[in-house]
Amino acid sequence: MAMVMGKSMTANAKHTLQFAPSSTQKSQGKHRLLASSVAFQTSSSLIAKGTTTICTLPKSRSLAVKAVVTNSSATVSKTPTEEAVKTRNPDLATVLVAEKLGEGGLDLLRKVSNVDALYNLTNDELCEKISNYDALIVRSATKVTRKVFQASNGRLKVVGRAGVGIDNVDLDAATELGCLVVNAPTANTVAAAEHGIALLTAMARNAAPADASMKSGKWERSKYVGVSLVDKTLAVMGFGKVGSEVARKAKGLGMHVISHDPYASADRARAIGVELVSFDEALARADFISLHMPLTPTTDKIFNDDTFKKCKKGVRLVNVARGGVIDEEALLRAIDSGVVAQAALDVFTTEPPKEGDSSWALVQHKNVTATPHLGASTVEAQEGVAVEIAEAVAGALAGELAATAVNAPMVPAEVITELAPYVTLAEKLGRLAVQLVSGGAGVKQVKVVYRSARDDGDLDTRLLRAMITKGLIEPVSSAFINLVNADYVAKQRGLKISEEREASVSAAGAPLESVSVTIADVDSKFASATGDLTRSITLEGKVKDGVPHLSKVGNFNVDVSLEGSIIFYRQVDQPGMIGKVGSILGEENVNIAFMSVGRTLRGLDAIVAIGTDEDLSKATIQKLADIPAIGELVFLKL
Numbered sequence: 001m002a003m004v005m006g007k008s009m010t011a012n013a014k015h016t017l018q019f020a021p022s023s024t025q026k027s028q029g030k031h032r033l034l035a036s037s038v039a040f041q042t043s044s045s046l047i048a049k050g051t052t053t054i055c056t057l058p059k060s061r062s063l064a065v066k067a068v069v070t071n072s073s074a075t076v077s078k079t080p081t082e083e084a085v086k087t088r089n090p091d092l093a094t095v096l097v098a099e100k101l102g103e104g105g106l107d108l109l110r111k112v113s114n115v116d117a118l119y120n121l122t123n124d125e126l127c128e129k130i131s132n133y134d135a136l137i138v139r140s141a142t143k144v145t146r147k148v149f150q151a152s153n154g155r156l157k158v159v160g161r162a163g164v165g166i167d168n169v170d171l172d173a174a175t176e177l178g179c180l181v182v183n184a185p186t187a188n189t190v191a192a193a194e195h196g197i198a199l200l201t202a203m204a205r206n207a208a209p210a211d212a213s214m215k216s217g218k219w220e221r222s223k224y225v226g227v228s229l230v231d232k233t234l235a236v237m238g239f240g241k242v243g244s245e246v247a248r249k250a251k252g253l254g255m256h257v258i259s260h261d262p263y264a265s266a267d268r269a270r271a272i273g274v275e276l277v278s279f280d281e282a283l284a285r286a287d288f289i290s291l292h293m294p295l296t297p298t299t300d301k302i303f304n305d306d307t308f309k310k311c312k313k314g315v316r317l318v319n320v321a322r323g324g325v326i327d328e329e330a331l332l333r334a335i336d337s338g339v340v341a342q343a344a345l346d347v348f349t350t351e352p353p354k355e356g357d358s359s360w361a362l363v364q365h366k367n368v369t370a371t372p373h374l375g376a377s378t379v380e381a382q383e384g385v386a387v388e389i390a391e392a393v394a395g396a397l398a399g400e401l402a403a404t405a406v407n408a409p410m411v412p413a414e415v416i417t418e419l420a421p422y423v424t425l426a427e428k429l430g431r432l433a434v435q436l437v438s439g440g441a442g443v444k445q446v447k448v449v450y451r452s453a454r455d456d457g458d459l460d461t462r463l464l465r466a467m468i469t470k471g472l473i474e475p476v477s478s479a480f481i482n483l484v485n486a487d488y489v490a491k492q493r494g495l496k497i498s499e500e501r502e503a504s505v506s507a508a509g510a511p512l513e514s515v516s517v518t519i520a521d522v523d524s525k526f527a528s529a530t531g532d533l534t535r536s537i538t539l540e541g542k543v544k545d546g547v548p549h550l551s552k553v554g555n556f557n558v559d560v561s562l563e564g565s566i567i568f569y570r571q572v573d574q575p576g577m578i579g580k581v582g583s584i585l586g587e588e589n590v591n592i593a594f595m596s597v598g599r600t601l602r603g604l605d606a607i608v609a610i611g612t613d614e615d616l617s618k619a620t621i622q623k624l625a626d627i628p629a630i631g632e633l634v635f636l637k638l
């Protein structure tokens with residue numbers, strides 16, 4: 001008699017708890033996030049409609065989301081006060097705010113988490129502390145490097161960038177380690193655009209040097225004759241949120257505005273009277289150039305010696321984007337040669353500039369107007385950004401994937417709502433299937449078949465694939481898997497997941513009729529789970545009345561709700577079996593939640609799937625396995 005207990009696998013099975021939003025949170029405005037958030041579900045429970053869990057933390061650090069005001073308060077200290085540590089609520093997530101954040105955001109965070117506001121940490125100090133935190137909030141000064149993610153030992157689950165540019169966060173490292181990165185992309189747009197215009201006008205009229213001259217007691221009217229903006233051509237490089245706002249304002253100043261942005265829509269540009277042109281044409285025509293693109297490998301030093309050669313002599317340059325989009329040495333040369341008449345810079349390659357470097361030399365140059373990265377620094381923008389990022393981080397900790405996630409696929413809220421029970425089903429199928437694998441060859445090939453009446457374009461399977469991956473990998477490893485890193489982790493482990501669609505005519509309205517997961521090229525602890533192919537394990541599931549059900553084990557039809565734990569066994573189809581099994585479970589106080597018998601032919605074999613509320617002891621499993629008519633038996637945890 002082949003009898004296998006699922007012990008070694010189940011011992012490894014991890015229990016994760018989702019962060020589900022409470023009504024309190026929703027009443028505090030979380031519903032705004034839900035409207036455009038991606039949800040992600042864990043193994044442990046069903047979720048509120050429209051949300052799914054992106055972050056699952058070990059139970060000990062689970063976030064009981066409730067309105068609790070902790071005693072931790074904003075401080076400029078580098079370590080939390082003893083009082084703050086003592087009064088920490090262990091049921092709440094702990095958030096490190098590493099740069100100055102508006103009070104509105106801090107208040108919001110304090111209601112749902114323990115908050116340490118510790119500013120001016122060095123990178124080493126951040127690395128030392130980060131393993132104490134579930135979330136980190138930064139602005140542009142903190143470099144969230146791979147070292148930081150590694151130093152967190154897997155605890156850090158969310159990084160919130162209180163602003164737009166995420167060039168100070170190592171997104172590859174975040175993604176690989178399953179850490180969600182969110183930003184606050186809208187609240188500082190107007191501030192940055194206003195600062196761009198402030199620098200443009202201040203530069204044209206020499207406001208800063210004239211002010212410095214007057215403060216030194218001089219009255220130099222002829223030295224500071226400026227240039228007019230009206231009728232001049234402004235090239236806005238990057239027609240995104242800030243760029244288009246600058247364009248709108250510059251139109252109001254009577255400028256002729258052209259723009260280069262490889263991804264901008266011509267209609268949007270036309271709507272505000274802006275002509276979209278090529279990069280070279282923008283340079284050739286502009287009297288003023290204003291930079292508004294992100295710093296990426298493509299835009300790194302996009303303004304260099306070659307670029308400046310293409311500019312009109314005497315062009316004036318404004319940069320409120322990122323210092324790195326300009327080769328600063330080349331800009332110094334261009335200013336010295338008169339190609340660039342003036343520059344107004346808010347951002348630098350090195351912030352703050354250090355004596356001797358190119359940023360420093362630019363700041364000191366008489367033709368340069370400089371501000372210390374002030375684009376987002378208005379009272380209004382900082383309050384807005386603080387609330388925007390606090391909502392995004394709290395939402396992510398509560399299991400929602402904020403609309404501003406920058407390293408996870410965005411799935412519309414209505415798709416999440418619709419797929420929620422299938423997401424649970426997908427994880428549980430993966431979790432069950434991998435527990436049926438025997439031997440140490442490892443799972444390398446998995447085929448997922450979605451039976452659906454929907455067209456391909458009408459069924460987004462990314463969430464389902466990610467959850468199957470989670471289910472397959474988490475029970476047999478220490479990996480933490482979520483929507484952020486599922487594909488990455490699968491690839492790292494050489495796990496190939498192929499997806500197929502089968503058309504079905506039934507299940508009117510439902511996105512899916514069934515999902516099946518086949519692990520190929522493995523031996524099974526439960527031979528009956530192998531389907532038509534030898535050395536493969538196939539499980540199929542369906543959603544009934546919103547509840548995930550197992551519908552097939554190998555070629556046997558079963559119907560068992562996927563809750564609690566499951567016993568599978570193969571038995572000779574004969575009377576009295578249910579009674580025998582039931583009384584053994586009863587003696588051990590194990591409650592049967594569901595039971596399903598699937599047989600091939602009367603009198604031949606049957607597969608029985610029993611859902612139990614309690615776990616089975618080794619002795620109970622042995623007693624069941626010893627029943628003579630039972631051929632093979634496994635106990636699996638969901």
Ligand SMILES: NC(=O)C1=CN([C@@H]2O[C@H](COP(=O)(O)OP(=O)(O)OC[C@H]3O[C@@H](n4cnc5c(N)ncnc54)[C@H](O)[C@@H]3O)[C@@H](O)[C@H]2O)C=CC1
Nearest residue numbers: 165192238239240241242261263292293294320321375376
């Ligand atoms: N100085 C400061 O305090 C602030 C700086 N910023 C920076 O301003 C920049 C723009 O921010 P948003 O408008 O909010 O971002 P956004 O994402 O709305 O716009 C960026 C635009 O740049 C375009 N782009 C990408 N590559 C380009 C290229 N090679 N050439 C031309 N355009 C390109 C994109 O298509 C997009 O339309 C970012 O670098 C951001 O970090 C934003 C806020 C405050």
Ligand SMILES: O=C(O)C(=O)COP(=O)(O)O
Nearest residue numbers: 139140162163164165376
């Ligand atoms: O939002 C951005 O991209 C900014 O550059 C603002 O940076 P800050 O948050 O002021 O350090």
